[in-house]
Amino acid sequence: MKTLTEKILSRASGTDVSPGDVIEVEVDLVAFHDLTGYHVIEVMDKVGARKVSKPENLVVAFDHLVPPPDVKSAEIQQAVRSFARELKLPNFHDVGYGILHQVLVERYVMPGQVVVVADSHASTSGALGAFAQGMGASDVAAIVMTGRTWLTVPQPFKLVLDGEPRQWITGKEVSLELLRVFKADYFVGTSIEVFVNEPSKFPMDYRLTVANMGIEMNADSLIFIPDEVTRSYIESMRNVKLSKVEKPDPGAKYVDEYTLQLNNVDFLVAAPSSVDNVKSVRELSNVEVDMVFIGSCTNGRLSDLEIAAKIMRGKKVKTRCIVIPASWSVFKKALELGYIQTLVEAGCVVTYGTCGPCIGGHFGVAGPNEVVVSTSNRNFVGRMGSPQSKVYLSGPAVAAATAIAGRIAEPGEVL
Amino acid sequence: MIIEGKVIKLGDKIDTDVIIPAKYLKSTDPQYLAQHVLESIDPEFHKKAQGAIIVAGKVFGMGSSREQAAIAIKAAGVRVVVAESFARIFYRNAINNGLPAIACPGVTKEVEDGDLISVNVETGEIKVGCRVIKGKGVSGMALEILKAGGLIDYLKKRLQ
Numbered sequence: 422m423k424t425l426t427e428k429i430l431s432r433a434s435g436t437d438v439s440p441g442d443v444i445e446v447e448v449d450l451v452a453f454h455d456l457t458g459y460h461v462i463e464v465m466d467k468v469g470a471r472k473v474s475k476p477e478n479l480v481v482a483f484d485h486l487v488p489p490p491d492v493k494s495a496e497i498q499q500a501v502r503s504f505a506r507e508l509k510l511p512n513f514h515d516v517g518y519g520i521l522h523q524v525l526v527e528r529y530v531m532p533g534q535v536v537v538v539a540d541s542h543a544s545t546s547g548a549l550g551a552f553a554q555g556m557g558a559s560d561v562a563a564i565v566m567t568g569r570t571w572l573t574v575p576q577p578f579k580l581v582l583d584g585e586p587r588q589w590i591t592g593k594e595v596s597l598e599l600l601r602v603f604k605a606d607y608f609v610g611t612s613i614e615v616f617v618n619e620p621s622k623f624p625m626d627y628r629l630t631v632a633n634m635g636i637e638m639n640a641d642s643l644i645f646i647p648d649e650v651t652r653s654y655i656e657s658m659r660n661v662k663l664s665k666v667e668k669p670d671p672g673a674k675y676v677d678e679y680t681l682q683l684n685n686v687d688f689l690v691a692a693p694s695s696v697d698n699v700k701s702v703r704e705l706s707n708v709e710v711d712m713v714f715i716g717s718c719t720n721g722r723l724s725d726l727e728i729a730a731k732i733m734r735g736k737k738v739k740t741r742c743i744v745i746p747a748s749w750s751v752f753k754k755a756l757e758l759g760y761i762q763t764l765v766e767a768g769c770v771v772t773y774g775t776c777g778p779c780i781g782g783h784f785g786v787a788g789p790n791e792v793v794v795s796t797s798n799r800n801f802v803g804r805m806g807s808p809q810s811k812v813y814l815s816g817p818a819v820a821a822a823t824a825i826a827g828r829i830a831e832p833g834e835v836l
Numbered sequence: 837m838i839i840e841g842k843v844i845k846l847g848d849k850i851d852t853d854v855i856i857p858a859k860y861l862k863s864t865d866p867q868y869l870a871q872h873v874l875e876s877i878d879p880e881f882h883k884k885a886q887g888a889i890i891v892a893g894k895v896f897g898m899g900s901s902r903e904q905a906a907i908a909i910k911a912a913g914v915r916v917v918v919a920e921s922f923a924r925i926f927y928r929n930a931i932n933n934g935l936p937a938i939a940c941p942g943v944t945k946e947v948e949d950g951d952l953i954s955v956n957v958e959t960g961e962i963k964v965g966c967r968v969i970k971g972k973g974v975s976g977m978a979l980e981i982l983k984a985g986g987l988i989d990y991l992k993k994r995l996q
Contacts (some may be wrong), residue, residue: 445975456858456861457901457902461901464987468991468992468993469995470995486862541901556901556902557903557932559903559988560929560932560987562991563991606895606921610924611922639923639924780858783856799853801854801899
């Protein structure tokens with residue numbers, strides 16, 4: 422009787438694992454981007470070996486400071502680009518593909534894999550049923566060189582999502598509800614296994630947001646149990662047939678269990694400067710806003726842009742509003758479906774897939790005392806720019822309504 | 837390995853954006869990073885950190901995987917970080933850069949800013965005056981990496 426986490430880690434370690442065990446595992450997929458990539462390569466050079474144990478298992482995508490906003494960023498990308506060429510990396514995505522986590526789920530990650538990324542939002546890949554962890558540059562360099570790493574088997578926690586979310590309520594509100602209930606420290610050392618009772622009511626885009634926010638809950642991993650939604654997502658994106666996927670044994674033991682009734686989840690916002698400082702939109706309706714950001718590896722997917730376009734259609738934004746589709750594929754589909762045109766006509770600035778403003782990098786850095794509503798994942802002091810700026814985290818519908826209203830608002834207030 | 841030092845106390849949920857903001861991540865130079873460590877909490881932090889022990893609250897180092905957070909704290913002269921709990925990625929980054937990290941639930945109630953304490957890295961015992969608090973010592977693979985001086989030196993030996 423094993424949980425999915427135990428099954429994946431037993432297979433990857435070649436041993437019969439239990440929670441708390443310290444094990445060595447074979448890593449199926451390892452990845453880095455520009456801003457951690459140069460550091461990974463630097464560590465490899467210090468160790469004295471530019472060696473990639475399995476080039477086909479390494480994915481590199483430029484996303485943090487792309488296209489480069491300054492000379493130093495350009496130099497960083499030159500260094501990683503020449504590394505990719507020198508070692509003939511087959512899965513290198515230069516400027517033009519999008520955010521690494523989105524590229525990974527669109528093109529590479531399979532259920533049951535162990536995935537390690539030199540970026541904390543590695544947790545996103547858990548939406549496809551993978552055990553996915555972020556690690557630092559040194560750990561990732563070791564994996565690139567040896568194909569292996571060590572880790573502690575986390576304690577398994579069962580989360581059940583029941584029913585159907587109300588209109589405009591998405592994976593982001595579900596994540597914020599979990600942070601409201603459990604706070605940011607409850608899941609330390611835990612693997613959250615998510616069971617969706619009615620798979621079609623909680624589509625892949627929502628799951629990707631929840632898995633992405635798993636790191637904000639400080640979970641060791643957050644894994645959605647693969648179901649028909651997982652299968653159809655992978656098969657439609659990649660033209661592959663998925664064979665049998667691993668699931669937990671019926672009767673597997675979890676340290677605890679929580680059922681979230683999706684139809685009870687409300688419009689929520691994480692107020693400054695902590696992801697678990699969660700409030701209802703109604704409590705914040707007097708907050709005037711300078712800039713709205715719709716994008717990032719958390720909420721830059723097609724359904725996010727669809728929601729924003731539906732709310733903004735025929736209206737004009739009162740705030741500055743920056744929209745960044747998470748990948749080339751998302752951008753292209755949003756163009757074909759007319760979402761980009763609607764957003765541009767509403768006055769949004771739409772740009773190519775980059776992390777940009779989420780990390781205070783470029784394309785919308787927040788100034789002193791500016792108030793930002795962002796669909797990204799962190800509202801920490803200084804995260805999006807000035808330490809005196811204030812960041813509120815929301816889902817796409819609240820972000821779009823806020824851009825139209827000029828203050829924090831629910832979609833019903835502007836429709 | 838027993839480390840003595842004066843405590844700098846920090847709160848809960850100190851995240852890596854606060855430890856070292858993204859604008860400094862285009863460098864891995866320890867001295868440059870140390871100049872900016874925790875500057876949004878205290879611009880003078882790096883001047884007070886030499887030989888100090890950080891005692892912090894819950895999930896210290898949460899958020900971004902940036903290894904520069906651990907590098908900056910170590911380069912500023914902090915000898916060990918003790919916290920109620922650690923974010924998983926930061927804990928690994930600290931060990932990988934030769935910065936010992938001890939999880940010790942309850943420590944923030946027992947230790948005050950400016951206290952002189954000693955920390956046994958392997959047993960996790962923390963002495964404050966005549967009191968002893970038991971934390972989680974560094975063990976197993978993490979201890980091997982720490983003893984080698986960090987992951988780079990550990991890998992050098994292993995790959996030879």
